[in-house]
Amino acid sequence: MTTLAGQARGTQSEQPTTPRTAATRTATSSTPASSVGSSVGSSVVATIGSYVALTKPRIIELLLVTTVPTMILAEQGLPPVWLVLATLLGGSLAAGSANALNCYVDRDIDQLMRRTARRPLVRHTVTPTRALVFGLVLGVLATVELALTTNALAASLAVAAITFYVVVYTMVLKRRTSQNIVWGGAAGCMPVLIGWAAVTGSLSWVPWVLFAVIFFWTPPHYWPLAMRYKDDYAAAGVPMLPVVAPPTVVASRIVAYSWAMVAASLLLIAPLGPSGPLYAVVAVVLGGVFLREAHLLQARIRSGAEAAPMRLFHWSITYLALLFLALAVDQLL
Secondary structure: OHHHHHHHHHHHHHOOHHHHHHHHHHHHHHOOHHHHHHHHHHHHHHHHHHHHHHOOHHHHHHHHHHHHHHHHHHHOOOOOHHHHHHHHHHHHHHHHHHHHHHHHHOHHHHOOOHHHOOOHHHHOOOOHHHHHHHHHHHHHHHHHHHHHHOOHHHHHHHHHHHHHHHHHHHHHHOOOOOOHHHHHHHHHHHHHHHHHHHHHOOOOHHHHHHHHHHHHHHHHHHHHHHHHOHHHHHHHOOOOHHHHOOHHHHHHHHHHHHHHHHHHHHOOEOOOOOEOHHHHHHHHHHHHHHHHHHHHHHHHHHHOOOOOOHHHHHHHHHHHHHHHHHHHHHHHO
């Protein structure tokens, strides 16, 4: 490259300088400053977008959906707005940290799967070192923010959630066992504990029931997605249950976890739990629809028809959002 550059400079020195200089000045003067500014602005926006993508914002949204209703249940009413905002900020930073670090650790297998092929590290829009630093900084910010604005218990739970997701799930379980998402999913249950702790400064049996609801919800939520992208996981060498077990076995376990999830959700109904009739009706109806979808998936697989697992996957997101919304509205009413 140095030789080519030298040849180019030598060629330029042999040519008349006046016409070339005039042409260069003309070209430079004709370049709009707004175009340069627009290019720089677009680059900055693209860079910010890449870092935001590392945090997996759609997953964060789902986690936050469970946090606010839990805080309302803990307060038995509407908590102070500043406390809700502070907890949401800290929870978002913690989840973003875990997700960014997950992208860093999984960058080798992400490039092998279609579902993850557009992640920033795969597209080389963020370097691995910067992604690692970004994830660690977010984790520190989350811990400090929660400790200063809520309490030490909430901050400690955030640290535990990040550590569990990155170390236990991503680094240990994910590539070694088909039960990866079962036990690794516990990290996604932590926001309810953080939300409860932020309000009360302690933990009772109620947030642990909410923890159990999300824990049992995770396999029937994620395994249908893994069924859809089974070939991706197989190519990457990740032993998700649909990769290593027949579809009938996967469907049976989805049904079993769905029943456990619905049973856990009913423990919150009075007189055992703190929720009233509105939540009771919604929990029963939503749980019935979820069980119907799980059993229909099993029936389609047993009959040899198209499994269509994404039906249950999409419904599972709606189920969790509506269940926790009902939990909040029930308390407010």
